[in-house]
Amino acid sequence: MNKLVKGTVLTLLLCIGLSACGEKEKVMAPTNLSTEQSEARGNEIDPEELLTSLRNHTNLVQIGVVPIPADNPMKPEVLELGQMLFFDPRLSGNNEVSCQTCHDPNMGYGDNQPTFDKYTGGNGARNSPTVINSGYYTSNFWDGRAASLEEQALGPIQNPDEMNQPLDELIKELSAIKGYQERFQAAFPDGITQQNVAKSLAAFQRQIVVKDTPYDRFLEGDTKALTKQELSGLRLFTGKAFCVTCHNGPNLSDNNFYNIGLDTEDKGRQAVTGQEGDLGRIRTPGLYGITDTAPYMRDGSLATLEEVIDYYDRGGDSHPNKSFFIQKFMSPIGLIDQEKEDLLAFLKTLGGKPPIFIKPELP
Numbered sequence: 001m002n003k004l005v006k007g008t009v010l011t012l013l014l015c016i017g018l019s020a021c022g023e024k025e026k027v028m029a030p031t032n033l034s035t036e037q038s039e040a041r042g043n044e045i046d047p048e049e050l051l052t053s054l055r056n057h058t059n060l061v062q063i064g065v066v067p068i069p070a071d072n073p074m075k076p077e078v079l080e081l082g083q084m085l086f087f088d089p090r091l092s093g094n095n096e097v098s099c100q101t102c103h104d105p106n107m108g109y110g111d112n113q114p115t116f117d118k119y120t121g122g123n124g125a126r127n128s129p130t131v132i133n134s135g136y137y138t139s140n141f142w143d144g145r146a147a148s149l150e151e152q153a154l155g156p157i158q159n160p161d162e163m164n165q166p167l168d169e170l171i172k173e174l175s176a177i178k179g180y181q182e183r184f185q186a187a188f189p190d191g192i193t194q195q196n197v198a199k200s201l202a203a204f205q206r207q208i209v210v211k212d213t214p215y216d217r218f219l220e221g222d223t224k225a226l227t228k229q230e231l232s233g234l235r236l237f238t239g240k241a242f243c244v245t246c247h248n249g250p251n252l253s254d255n256n257f258y259n260i261g262l263d264t265e266d267k268g269r270q271a272v273t274g275q276e277g278d279l280g281r282i283r284t285p286g287l288y289g290i291t292d293t294a295p296y297m298r299d300g301s302l303a304t305l306e307e308v309i310d311y312y313d314r315g316g317d318s319h320p321n322k323s324f325f326i327q328k329f330m331s332p333i334g335l336i337d338q339e340k341e342d343l344l345a346f347l348k349t350l351g352g353k354p355p356i357f358i359k360p361e362l363p
Contacts, residue, residue: 074206150202253285
């Protein structure tokens with residue numbers, strides 16, 4: 001069977017197997033060229049040929065600039081205010097928990113814990129997702145319940161398990177602080193409002209971007225940006241390992257929702273849509289900054305990237321609503337040890353250097 005036929009059959013099988021319930025899954029088949037050559041080691045791969053293959057057969061494109069809403073431009077006054085709010089524990093009900101508590105710049109803008117610490121003690125329901133490149137998503141939170149960073153920003157503040165601060169009480173508290181009165185007035189004509197708190201936090205987070213990685217330089221045409229082993233890993237990423245099926249697009253996330261098989265009672269996307277087919281589905285996370293954001297998965301159950309690779313290689317766990325393409329093509333994948341090492345080497349190139357913002361002097 002030639003490469004074109006193989007690719008066509010794979011694409012048809014992926015489409016036929018998609019769930020008819022819930023929000024329709026949209027998956028991309030691995031590149032046809034990679035299907036045959038995925039086992040090739042880096043010293044057998046022509047970088048120019050691989051780059052041409054990616055450009056012709058996959059949706060791997062340069063990340064570009066973060067999208068900025070027209071009604072929330074990145075004004076210096078807004079960014080400075082957002083940075084203050086991000087680090088200010090007075091946004092919480094007990095004046096002890098800030099956004100930074102779960103999204104620490106020194107921990108990959110996460111908290112390096114399996115799940116977050118609840119406001120009243122104990123373990124939260126999910127892993128704290130990194131803020132890195134969050135401005136590129138078309139929805140936020142693991143279940144996609146927020147359509148924008150502005151909408152997302154207010155969620156944890158009022159969540160009783162996270163910061164437990166009613167928004168009307170927050171506005172009263174901020175309005176009583178002279179320094180914040182001045183800062184909000186400089187940033188927004190209408191001063192201190194819930195909407196402006198959200199805009200400030202969202203604008204600040206849009207600065208937390210990783211995009212200058214060896215992978216990006218390779219896509220730009222620098223064929224020496226990746227080592228031989230990393231090239232082999234990229235070939236696997238776009239072919240045999242099936243990573244590109246969901247991790248595609250400029251932020252290496254297709255912004256869609258899948259059930260990856262985790263044995264968990266988390267309803268995932270179903271809690272938002274109410275549709276049976278969305279049980280356990282979560283939004284594809286981007287991969288930039290990945291070396292700084294352990295542990296992995298929505299429940300933080302995998303401590304290392306090696307464990308993540310092993311998880312997908314065996315086809316995930318046995319959730320009854322596991323997405324079709326994982327059941328059909330990844331159970332198991334059958335990566336050999338050397339392939340796992342190569343894939344890991346490529347994933348590490350995506351770590352980059354996240355910008356580190358520090359706590360400013362607060363009003």
